[in-house]
Amino acid sequence: MDFYNKTGKMAIGSRLRLLTDKVTTDAAQIYKLYDVELLPKWFPVFYTLCSEDSTITEVAHQIGHSHPSVSKIVGEMLRKGIVSEKKDKADKRRNVISLSKKGRAIAAKIQDQYTDVNEAIEEMLTQTTNDLWKAIEEWEILLDRKNLLRRVQEKKKNRESKKVKIVDYTPAYAKAFKELNKEWISTYFKMETTDFKSLENPKGYILDKGGAILVALYEGEPVGVCALIKMNHPEYSYELAKMAVSPKAQGKNIGYLLGKAILKKAKALGGSSVYLESNTILKPAISLYYKLGFQKTFGEPSPYERCNIQMALKLK
Amino acid sequence: MDFYNKTGKMAIGSRLRLLTDKVTTDAAQIYKLYDVELLPKWFPVFYTLCSEDSTITEVAHQIGHSHPSVSKIVGEMLRKGIVSEKKDKADKRRNVISLSKKGRAIAAKIQDQYTDVNEAIEEMLTQTTNDLWKAIEEWEILLDRKNLLRRVQEKKKNRESKKVKIVDYTPAYAKAFKELNKEWISTYFKMETTDFKSLENPKGYILDKGGAILVALYEGEPVGVCALIKMNHPEYSYELAKMAVSPKAQGKNIGYLLGKAILKKAKALGGSSVYLESNTILKPAISLYYKLGFQKTFGEPSPYERCNIQMALKLK
DNA sequence: TATATTTACGTAACTAGTTACGTAATTGAT
DNA sequence: ATCAATTACGTAACTAGTTACGTAAATATA
Numbered sequence: 001m002d003f004y005n006k007t008g009k010m011a012i013g014s015r016l017r018l019l020t021d022k023v024t025t026d027a028a029q030i031y032k033l034y035d036v037e038l039l040p041k042w043f044p045v046f047y048t049l050c051s052e053d054s055t056i057t058e059v060a061h062q063i064g065h066s067h068p069s070v071s072k073i074v075g076e077m078l079r080k081g082i083v084s085e086k087k088d089k090a091d092k093r094r095n096v097i098s099l100s101k102k103g104r105a106i107a108a109k110i111q112d113q114y115t116d117v118n119e120a121i122e123e124m125l126t127q128t129t130n131d132l133w134k135a136i137e138e139w140e141i142l143l144d145r146k147n148l149l150r151r152v153q154e155k156k157k158n159r160e161s162k163k164v165k166i167v168d169y170t171p172a173y174a175k176a177f178k179e180l181n182k183e184w185i186s187t188y189f190k191m192e193t194t195d196f197k198s199l200e201n202p203k204g205y206i207l208d209k210g211g212a213i214l215v216a217l218y219e220g221e222p223v224g225v226c227a228l229i230k231m232n233h234p235e236y237s238y239e240l241a242k243m244a245v246s247p248k249a250q251g252k253n254i255g256y257l258l259g260k261a262i263l264k265k266a267k268a269l270g271g272s273s274v275y276l277e278s279n280t281i282l283k284p285a286i287s288l289y290y291k292l293g294f295q296k297t298f299g300e301p302s303p304y305e306r307c308n309i310q311m312a313l314k315l316k
Numbered sequence: 317m318d319f320y321n322k323t324g325k326m327a328i329g330s331r332l333r334l335l336t337d338k339v340t341t342d343a344a345q346i347y348k349l350y351d352v353e354l355l356p357k358w359f360p361v362f363y364t365l366c367s368e369d370s371t372i373t374e375v376a377h378q379i380g381h382s383h384p385s386v387s388k389i390v391g392e393m394l395r396k397g398i399v400s401e402k403k404d405k406a407d408k409r410r411n412v413i414s415l416s417k418k419g420r421a422i423a424a425k426i427q428d429q430y431t432d433v434n435e436a437i438e439e440m441l442t443q444t445t446n447d448l449w450k451a452i453e454e455w456e457i458l459l460d461r462k463n464l465l466r467r468v469q470e471k472k473k474n475r476e477s478k479k480v481k482i483v484d485y486t487p488a489y490a491k492a493f494k495e496l497n498k499e500w501i502s503t504y505f506k507m508e509t510t511d512f513k514s515l516e517n518p519k520g521y522i523l524d525k526g527g528a529i530l531v532a533l534y535e536g537e538p539v540g541v542c543a544l545i546k547m548n549h550p551e552y553s554y555e556l557a558k559m560a561v562s563p564k565a566q567g568k569n570i571g572y573l574l575g576k577a578i579l580k581k582a583k584a585l586g587g588s589s590v591y592l593e594s595n596t597i598l599k600p601a602i603s604l605y606y607k608l609g610f611q612k613t614f615g616e617p618s619p620y621e622r623c624n625i626q627m628a629l630k631l632k
Numbered sequence: 633t634a635t636a637t638t639t640a641c642g643t644a645a646c647t648a649g650t651t652a653c654g655t656a657a658t659t660g661a662t
Numbered sequence: 663a664t665c666a667a668t669t670a671c672g673t674a675a676c677t678a679g680t681t682a683c684g685t686a687a688a689t690a691t692a
Binding site (some may be wrong): 003004005007008009010011012013014015016017018019020022023024026027029030033034040043044047048062063064112113114115116117118119120121122123124125127128129130131132133134135136137138139140142143147148149151152153154155156159251 | 319320321323324325326327328329330331332333334335336338339340342343345346349350356359360363364378379380428429430431432433434435436437438439440441443444445446447448449450451452453454455456458459463464465467468469470471472475
């Protein structure tokens with residue numbers, strides 16, 4: 001398959017399917033060769049029943065199929081008289097399947113086929129430098145730990161966060177600062193008077209009082225903002241506030257990058273600790289704060305109604 | 317999948333299918349993640365059309381699918397406006413497919429996804445000690461050279477030929493010698509007088525004249541016979557004749573084992589060359605003779621009507 | 633003890649491929 | 663030049679799985 005060397009790994013699913021087909025097309029004829037009255041697709045079910053009687057769901061779980069698949073296969077094998085079913089007396093939902101006499105005869109007959117096929121495949125495995133059998137097992141384990149979607153998501157985030165630039169606020173970003181914050185505040189809560197004041201006049205309310213604002217740019221566009229407000233408090237030097245990321249730019253790690261940058265800024269300004277207020281319905285935000293190192297704290301009265309959680313972080 | 321470590325390699329097809337499923341279930345969501353309007357199953361077709369316009373059959377051949385599969389996929393993509401079709405003017409059967417404007421836009425958009433997926437998979441490959449990608453390729457090559465059925469057949473033949481015993485003729489095998497020969501002669505030709513004589517009285521017609529008869533036993537049963545008839549000829553010492561293997565015991569390499577044994581016997585008896593007569597309609601027999609080392613020869617008149625080919629072999 | 637949740641499993645409908653088959657166009661052989 | 667064979671490709675029916683859903687039984691909870 002020259003094609004798959006050109007397409008790259010993206011087509012691995014397609015390539016796997018093709019190999020599966022190649023391996024399984026012969027299967028029916030192999031069974032015929034040994035005069036075994038078994039459809040290849042019955043084999044996993046048949047094999048589990050060889051060692052022990054089981055219910056539909058148990059078998060399905062064992063072999064990694066869905067239960068309707070096993071249900072169908074058992075139905076087919078029943079019609080051929082290979083297995084028999086019996087409702088469990090203790091639990092009338094359970095349908096216990098066992099090999100019939102004919103089934104056990106097939107189990108005996110299949111032994112030779114079993115050894116020959118095993119040998120043939122093992123011979124193939126020794127002829128290759130990359131062991132397919134072991135490779136499959138390794139992939140099963142890797143995908144079990146983290147599926148392909150998540151792996152790709154991480155790569156995407158990683159690549160895109162490289163395109164994100166964090167810059168200092170200039171009046172050119174006044175509109176972005178206002179709109180990005182308005183967007184999320186009005187979706188989840190209601191704009192309050194304090195909001196309007198600071199969003200309309202960031203210079204007067206934040207910068208001139210010794211605070212800072214950072215802007216996240218993605219391909220030149222402002223897609224996230226975050227402010228640091230100077231506090232008059234014995235314990236906390238700055239408040240992290242007005243953090244907003246455009247929904248269109250989600251999944252690019254922008255929140256984290258902004259957060260990291262604003263903490264660095266706080267430290268550069270001589271701060272020793274950062275405080276913030278939020279609401280527990282903003283779950284992604286809360287988990288971001290934890291990720292940045294914030295811990296829950298109590299006791300400060302908030303000028304915002306929407307606040308129901310307070311967090312703080314010591315700058316090292 | 318603990319199950320597959322128990323079943324052994326026989327379930328490799330089933331295991332491969334499961335892995336394929338695991339790899340491909342996420343695919344649809346990955347496309348969604350990048351906002352690409354493409355079904356995963358379209359990808360191989362789409363990809364080939366990216367580099368060049370092609371006909372249905374060409375694409376099918378490229379990607380290893382059947383043409384109806386490509387036909388269906390192209391139909392779906394047409395309805396979405398991703399590709400366009402145009403009958404070839406020079407050959408009105410050919411349906412030339414090309415990417416539409418929308419298709420080309422998708423091709424541009426897909427680039428990022430492509431790199432991310434590639435990276436994610438390549439990262440997985442580095443985390444394993446057995447490279448799945450390379451292993452698949454090796455298997456494709458191996459199966460292309462010799463499919464699984466033939467590999468299993470060989471193992472079967474090998475195992476079964478170990479159960480075959482070649483023994484010297486005794487009167488106990490008189491019936492087998494007659495019946496096995498009668499069986500094939502009367503299916504392909506007609507029994508001739510010479511046949512009756514030698515089959516009814518092997519001692520008088522073969523053994524007492526300095527010839528030999530060998531019998532192949534499979535699990536104790538006589539399933540094949542072969543005779544060596546002393547010739548009065550300047551060039552040839554013995555004639556190989558009356559070779560018969562029961563159809564029930566075919567595929568166990570019995571013909572070859574009998575042949576080898578009879579040549580050894582001829583040598584042991586001091587012979588220098590062996591001659592035989594046969595008919596070209598008996599193709600498996602002819603190819604067996606070639607395999608044993610016989611070559612075509614000419615010129616001897618045969619007492620049998622059915623003979624249309626003569627072969628001989630020098631014993632080293 | 634009543635009610636909600638979970639479990640076992642059968643049926644129906646869908647999916648992504650296949651083979652089988654028919655038709656029209658082209659190519660090859662005499 | 664004609665007739666047979668091959669090729670391109672669409673449609674239909676099949677295959678081996680899936681998800682979705684409904685029902686009955688068992689278990690957990692208030």
